[in-house]
Amino acid sequence: MSQAPSGLPFARTEIQADGLAVVTVGGVWSADVALPDLAFKGDRVKVVAEDLGTFDSSLPSWLFARGRHVRQLDLSGLPARLQSLVTMAEKASETAEKPEEFGLLERFGTWGVDSGSSWARAFEHVGQTALGFLRMVTGKAKVNWSDFTLQLQTAGVDALPIVALLGFLTGLIMAYVGLIQLRQVGATVYVANLVSLAMTREMGALMTGVIACGRTSTAFASQLGSMNVSQETDALRALGISPVEYLALPRILAVTLMVPLLAVFATFIGVFGGMVVACAGDLSVEQYLTQAVRAITFKSFLVGFIKSVAFGFIAAWAGCYRGAVAKRSALGVGEAATSAAVLGITFIVVSDALFAVIFNLFNL
Amino acid sequence: MSGGRDILVCQDLAIGHGDRVVMDRLSFALPAGRILAVIGPSGCGKSTLMRALGGLDEPIGGRTTLMGIDLATAAGADRQSILRRTGFLFQGSALFSSLTLRENIEMPMREFLRCPAKEIRQLAEYKLALVGLADAMDKLPSEISGGMAKRAGIARAMALDPEVIFLDEPSAGLDPVSSGRLDELILRLRAAFGTTVVLVSHEVPSILRTADFCVYLDPETGTMGAYGPPKDFLQAGQAPKVHAFFTQARFD
Known part of the structure; x- marks a missing residue:
């Protein structure tokens, strides 16, 4: 696997014999340069750093976007400060409330109820005015x-x-x-x-x-x-x-x-x-x-x-x-x-x- | 965390509204990568000081420099460049009401970053996840609570990875758990990116957890009452008004 040019952010994946995908990240990560277009493969992924230079939030956001769908994500091969930025976003997401999903029928029903209550409010306002x-x-x-x-x-x-x-x-x-x-x-x-x-x-x-x-x-x-x-x-x-x-x-x-x-x-x-x-x-x-x-x-x-x-x-x-x-x-x-x-x-x-x-x- | 270089310097600064001076003779310097808490009684001019430090309002007198530039006298391009490297959280969050939370965070990114839309989206989702709003991205500001709006405002302030971030009462309206998580976030941002933070707060536990320095504004004298590490003021005998502020607020 070829090494990325020095300075630019790079990422590569190697699948080990036991099925573990090892993702190696390195280079200088900035939101102003193109980031590697790499998807995490498998449900067990370990991320390690190699020649990792400075980084802004483009790197933790890149890891967060890919890692959130992985069953078992191991970030122990990364610097502690980078690990903490990814795990913090993951923890906060786990505690966030999940929005309700509505199907077509429910949405039609909701529209009907909303329209009805809108008319009801209008009549209520007329009534309050008269009163x-x-x-x-x-x-x-x-x-x-x-x-x-x-x-x-x-x-x-x-x-x-x-x-x-x-x-x-x-x-x-x-x-x-x-x-x-x-x-x-x-x-x-x-x-x-x-x-x-x-x-x-x-x-x-x-x-x-x-x-x-x-x-x-x-x-x-x-x-x-x-x-x-x-x-x-x-x-x-x-x-x-x-x-x-x-x-x-x-x-x-x-x-x-x-x-x-x-x-x-x-x-x-x-x-x-x-x-x-x-x-x-x-x-x-x-x-x-x-x-x-x-x-x-x-x-x-x-x-x-x-x-x-x-x-x-x-x-x-x-x-x-x-x-x-x-x-x-x-x-x-x-x-x-x-x-x-x-x-x-x-x-x-x-x-x-x-x-x-x-x-x-x-x-x- | 970097140190040594003073990223924010005030020299004999006078601030106020119009010609009315609220505080004057303010002189202090904040090293890069440190957290400064502006404290004092309500109405003493904390937010006004923060606006002057961030270059949003011109000082009435004296001088303040941010990253070595005096924003009051800087040329347009210099001023823009400094403001691009700072983030602001306002007291009322100031989210754009016609945009969803995600669009609010993406807006400064679209204006200033050169990366593709997919990466901007990824960055915005990450910033919102950091403040615990991963599942409210497509809501409008009118559809969320005040505490959520505050967190979204913080995410927007962090959108461009600013070197200096100004937070006006970040914990106000947050429950203790969210407030604690926010303190942790501020500390981690500082540890990861060396971000300098200036925050206005009344929350003594939060100040003690996060701040390296605090400046106390004394409305009776119309100037700063003390400047130093907050833990120093917990000891009796140190600046009595600041000591009273910390100890009374702590046990009230």
């Missing part, structure tokens, strides 16, 4: 009212510019699309009806709800998730204060109050956006406004208003819920923020569809 509202009304809940006023500002007033921009553009787009179609039948005057009705019943509330999910739900999930990481929510529980009442209630209340006001604002801005397009071409301002006022009935306004209250609640609740169940890590907080926006928007669209069916049934 919190009742306790607040009866004056029993401990609510952080400074958070409430802060959220009126941040979730409401601070959102005015983005709501105005998106509301204006929504009205503008609808008017463009409507004009193209209505021109073909000579009914361009009805573009005012189209825009004002769509903004009042549908788009004002929907756009504001989606904006609230993007701005507010994610912010709430990040805030409450970070508080989870730093154990602030645990500290509240330890003081006998419900985090849902103290942290979630003021946020949900503030957003549920502000989103309808923002939706009304978005509706008027959207109608104005439609007017800009309509009046640039086919209609006069008087014509547009007359038609718009005729189209907007109290019923339509009520429908839009009810929707916006629900959307505000959903956006705020999604943020608070995902924040409350966020994992205690930076990754968990990021996931909570993303899932809050997804959950909020999904629930808003689903509930919008449900509202359409219900209002149709009640002829609203």
Whole structure:
């Protein structure tokens, strides 16, 4: 067997007559050079050193990786300090807990149970929120009212510019699309009806709800998730204060109050956006406004208003819920923020569809 | 264990937060391959001193050199080279939460070592096995206990076989058995690789088992109260505050 070049790490195996594999290691071992690609053969292995120079942890890790699967490993031919580094890792591994292994069926079952408990936690959070509202009304809940006023500002007033921009553009787009179609039948005057009705019943509330999910739900999930990481929510529980009442209630209340006001604002801005397009071409301002006022009935306004209250609640609740169940890590907080926006928007669209069916049934 | 050469030197060092000086007039030298324990009452500036010694924070005054280089004034490449040869365990473990334990240990190896992925994996598994986490390699930091996170933090600090390792309260949160095993690990690393260790600790039995020297920070005088082998302070008549620290903590 040829000797490895001086300095480089080497290893070779010789099988003795009694079946014992003798592994000889030597040279200078460093993590920055290529290590010998040698597997231990047999279940009885003795390791000896020959011309062994300096070594870093690449040598004990090399021995540990190969020796852990050998039934009988004899390291007595190695320097004592090297032996101790290998045996210490082996001993610590023996005392470590073995992870549970799961088969496909068990993993499917675990997924089912996890999904079920996730929904259960969501319903539990809704229940706790409802209970919190009742306790607040009866004056029993401990609510952080400074958070409430802060959220009126941040979730409401601070959102005015983005709501105005998106509301204006929504009205503008609808008017463009409507004009193209209505021109073909000579009914361009009805573009005012189209825009004002769509903004009042549908788009004002929907756009504001989606904006609230993007701005507010994610912010709430990040805030409450970070508080989870730093154990602030645990500290509240330890003081006998419900985090849902103290942290979630003021946020949900503030957003549920502000989103309808923002939706009304978005509706008027959207109608104005439609007017800009309509009046640039086919209609006069008087014509547009007359038609718009005729189209907007109290019923339509009520429908839009009810929707916006629900959307505000959903956006705020999604943020608070995902924040409350966020994992205690930076990754968990990021996931909570993303899932809050997804959950909020999904629930808003689903509930919008449900509202359409219900209002149709009640002829609203 | 190598000796003689001073790997860590402090000369009239002043440390603190911003402009507020917490400790000043700190002067001592630590020979290579020795274990230094930084001790003192809570809030006296032990972790701040360790950060300054390791080059993470600039001192307010004075000078500290690590491996002969003043990290506060060193050029970028020199500084990087020294930091590459040191390992840090922070009080809160500071594991990267989006990476598994194995990936946490592999990360510095991938950045600095030139060996193949298979060997990096082998090294990471060995380091985790050394701290008793061989079977938790694929868990995320959020899925393990505080004590396990501490051990994983130690494994990451050891990832690149550092010449100097800084451990901020390594035994905090560990059970006595794990704590004893950690002391043994520190001693074996020193014996095998000549690693110099600077540790902040309140655990008197652990300090007595492992440390060659200890520096006592006295918040009343705002400077070091004593520097020397810990066993010396067990005898009455030696630096009364340090003696009280050792004896009271030992029998509390």
